[in-house]
Amino acid sequence: xxxxxxxxxxxxxxxxxxxxxxxxxxxxxxxxxxxxxxxxxxxxxxxxxxxxxxxxxxxxxxxxxxxxxxxxxxxxxxxxxxxxxxxxxxxxxxxxxxxxxxxxxxxxxxxxxxxxxxxxxxxxxxxxxxxxxxxxxxxxxxxxxxxxxxxxxxxxxxxxxxxxxxxxxxxxxxxxxxxxxxxxxxxxxxxxxxxxxxxxxxxxxxxxxxxxxxxxxxxxxxxxxxxxxxxxxxxxxxxxxxxxxxxxxxxxxxxxxxxxxxxxxxxxxxxxxxxxxxxxxxxxxxxxxxxxxxxxxxxxxxxxxxxxxxxxxxxxxxxxxxxxxxxxxxxxxxxxxxxxxxxxxxxxxxxxxxxxxxxxxxxxxxxxxxxxxxxxxxxxxxxxxxxxxxxxxxxxxxxxxxxxxxxxxxxxxxxxxxxxxxxxxxxxxxxxxxxxxxxxxxxxxxxxxxxxxxxxxxxxxxxxxxxxxxxxxxxxxxxxxxxxxxxxxxxxxxxxxxxxxxxxxxxxxxxxxxxxxxxxxxxxxxxxxxxxxxxxxxxxxxxxxxxxxxxxxxxxxxxxx
Numbered sequence: 112x113x114x115x116x117x118x119x120x121x122x123x124x125x126x127x128x129x130x131x132x133x134x135x136x137x138x139x140x141x142x143x144x145x146x147x148x149x150x151x152x153x154x155x156x157x158x159x160x161x162x163x164x165x166x167x168x169x170x171x172x173x174x175x176x177x178x179x180x181x182x183x184x185x186x187x188x189x190x191x192x193x194x195x196x197x198x199x200x201x202x203x204x205x206x207x208x209x210x211x212x213x214x215x216x217x218x219x220x221x222x223x224x225x226x227x228x229x230x231x232x233x234x235x236x237x238x239x240x241x242x243x244x245x246x247x248x249x250x251x252x253x254x255x256x257x258x259x260x261x262x263x264x265x266x267x268x269x270x271x272x273x274x275x276x277x278x279x280x281x282x283x284x285x286x287x288x289x290x291x292x293x294x295x296x297x298x299x300x301x302x303x304x305x306x307x308x309x310x311x312x313x314x315x316x317x318x319x320x321x322x323x324x325x326x327x328x329x330x331x332x333x334x335x336x337x338x339x340x341x342x343x344x345x346x347x348x349x350x351x352x353x354x355x356x357x358x359x360x361x362x363x364x365x366x367x368x369x370x371x372x373x374x375x376x377x378x379x380x381x382x383x384x385x386x387x388x389x390x391x392x393x394x395x396x397x398x399x400x401x402x403x404x405x406x407x408x409x410x411x412x413x414x415x416x417x418x419x420x421x422x423x424x425x426x427x428x429x430x431x432x433x434x435x436x437x438x439x440x441x442x443x444x445x446x447x448x449x450x451x452x453x454x455x456x457x458x459x460x461x462x463x464x465x466x467x468x469x470x471x472x473x474x475x476x477x478x479x480x481x482x483x484x485x486x487x488x489x490x491x492x493x494x495x496x497x498x499x500x501x502x503x504x505x506x507x508x509x510x511x512x513x514x515x516x517x518x519x520x521x522x523x524x525x526x527x528x529x530x531x532x533x534x535x536x537x538x539x540x541x542x543x544x545x546x547x548x549x550x551x552x553x554x555x556x557x558x559x560x561x562x563x564x565x566x567x568x569x570x571x572x573x574x575x576x577x578x579x580x581x582x583x584x585x586x587x588x589x590x591x592x593x594x595x596x597x598x599x600x601x602x603x604x605x606x607x608x609x610x611x612x613x614x615x616x617x618x619x620x621x622x623x624x625x626x627x628x629x630x631x632x633x634x635x636x637x638x639x640x641x642x643x644x645x646x647x648x649x650x651x652x653x654x655x656x657x658x659x660x661x662x663x664x665x666x667x668x669x670x671x672x
Contacts, residue, residue: 165289166228172287173235174220179283180242181213205249209242236298239284243302246276250309274306278344285348286355295352303345307338368440371399371448383416387451396451397435402444413445420447422491423518430482432502432516452514454504457568461498461575469607470644471511472572473636475503476565478513480633483565486518487558487628493518494556496564497544498571511650542587543577544568547620550588559622562632566617566625570596574604578618592620610639 188206216238220226226234281302285295371388377398378385388399402416417437424434437447457475461467467475479501486493493500495517502514546563548556570578578597579590596618599606606614613635619625626632636642 166226166231168289169228169231169235170220170226172289173231173238174217176283176287177213177217177220177238180280181210181217184213185210205245209245212238212241212245235288239280239298239302242280243277243305246280247305247309250306251312254309254313274340277302277305278340281344281348282351285351288352289356290352291356292349292353295356296349299345299348299352303341306341368399368401368446369438371397373399388448398449398451399446400449401440401446416445425489426482426485426491426518428482428485430478430513430515431485432514452502452504452506454502454512456499457501457503457572458498460503461572466575466604467572468644469573469610469639469641471649472569473610473639473642474645474650475501475511475513475572476569477633477636477642479515479565479568480629480636482513482515483558483561483629484633487561491518492556492558493561493564494549495541496561496568497541498568501568505654509647509650510654511645511647542584542591543579544571545588545591546622547592548622550592557622558628559625562617562625562629563619563622565629565632566614569614569617570599573606573610573614574599574602576602595620607639607641610636610641613639 184206188203188210191203191206216234220234281299284302285299288295290298368388370391372391373386373388375387376384377387383400383402386399386401388397389395390397402413420434420437423432424437432452433450435448435450437445439445455463479496483493483496493515496515500515500517502516504512504514506512544564544567546556546560549560567578570576579587579594581587581590596615598615599611600608613632617625617632626635
């Protein structure tokens with residue numbers, strides 16, 4: 112089953128974690144071990160990953176080269192208009208054509224439409240091939256005109272400029288375009304032959320002309336110098352291509368972390384990035400979370416990152432993200448490996464498809480409650496529950512399987528001797544879904560803070576909006592601490608009365624007025640009349656419908672191209 116695509120852009124302000132301290136604002140942690148499209152990764156190899164990297168780099172570099180060449184030829188065209196009788200002036204038509212052609216290629220590459228590597232190679236050959244042919248033809252035509260006019264000085268100057276243009280084109284190709292040595296050598300040597308071919312053709316066509324050059328010695332010198340410049344330029348360009356390709360391969364190999372091979376990036380937050388990875392021996396797809404290098408010097412951040420692994424690794428409930436492994440790279444960067452989840456977060460679900468039916472919201476949140484019940488029994492408070500941290504996936508043939516992610520702000524209440532990893536007077540959480548006691552900076556919180564966050568998430572799932580919408584994070588926290596949440600019925604949203612009462616109880620300002628724990632909340636949700644409206648069959652049908660729509664859209668897009 113092919114999954115519908117999720118957002119590749121960064122999460123909105125609803126997903127921003129805020130930690131206000133006297134000396135710093137801590138990182139936002141929006142990254143999640145997810146991917147948005149496809150039926151899940153196959154046994155990805157480093158070769159495929161290298162091809163993927165080459166596609167992206169080739170497209171970027173072709174765009175840059177086209178812009179550079181377009182600007183250079185455009186400037187030359189403007190100057191040529193002021194001196195129409197010289198070689199440059201006679202070549203103004205070709206300059207204009209190359210300028211327009213370069214910008215047309217740049218515009219094509221700047222479009223959002225996807226290009227495969229094979230298509231990009233065709234664009235590469237087309238662009239550099241036509242540029243070279245254009246220079247070759249222009250050189251011959253303008254030189255013929257100058258020979259006919261007997262303008263020897265302009266002819267020599269124009270010929271040297273032609274060689275310089277070819278040299279510049281070869282250098283750009285060798286240094287900018289990702290290539291292996293054989294392909295680069297073939298293309299660059301083909302370019303290098305052009306000035307020699309032009310001069311040879313002129314000698315054949317105008318062998319009897321006394322105005323070709325002053326004497327045979329001079330023409331021999333020009334041929335030798337042109338050939339020498341072309342050979343040297345080609346050598347430099349080929350060497351540059353070889354070095355750049357070797358560096359790219361080394362950089363790609365550096366993506367290996369122990370037994371894992373990194374592929375594309377599938378998420379990113381302030382604390383680190385998440386990559387789709389593969390165990391080299393087991394060939395098992397997984398999500399690898401890697402902390403940002405610039406945060407390595409912060410012991411608090413590192414401790415929080417490691418605690419996330421240790422906390423989540425002690426949890427075994429099927430609705431909690433599973434941790435496979437963790438370790439350090441050669442340079443000391445901390446990482447850990449999680450299960451790969453084909454699906455999308457609740458934030459993306461609502462963003463793409465709108466508010467959920469009441470039955471589906473209850474179906475998903477009951478699973479979340481079960482995950483948190485285990486954490487709360489072990490004295491853990493998540494403290495950062497939000498739509499971006501709750502994922503629905505297809506696992507083991509079941510659909511709408513909820514997974515709770517990112518225990519990076521988890522607080523252990525059963526081990527008072529454990530060191531504090533946040534300073535006094537800190538506020539940790541996400542402003543749009545933060546509990547009042549968290550917003551007030553109260554340190555001694557319990558699982559009822561997560562109950563409030565679950566109520567805020569339910570409110571978001573049913574209405575498409577968080578309980579409060581304010582201009583700043585501070586205003587949001589003040590609202591959670593002091594303002595009453597508007598009932599969903601007042602917003603014009605049709606929600607069953609029993610479910611609305613549960614949501615509003617979760618959102619009570621005082622922890623004592625909420626549900627005692629996640630198990631009680633799960634029981635209350637199960638007693639709602641709408642709880643029977645969504646089940647495994649309904650979930651599977653929904654996912655199948657989205658897969659069919661995506662496949663139909665993909666086929667329509669292919670047909671249009």
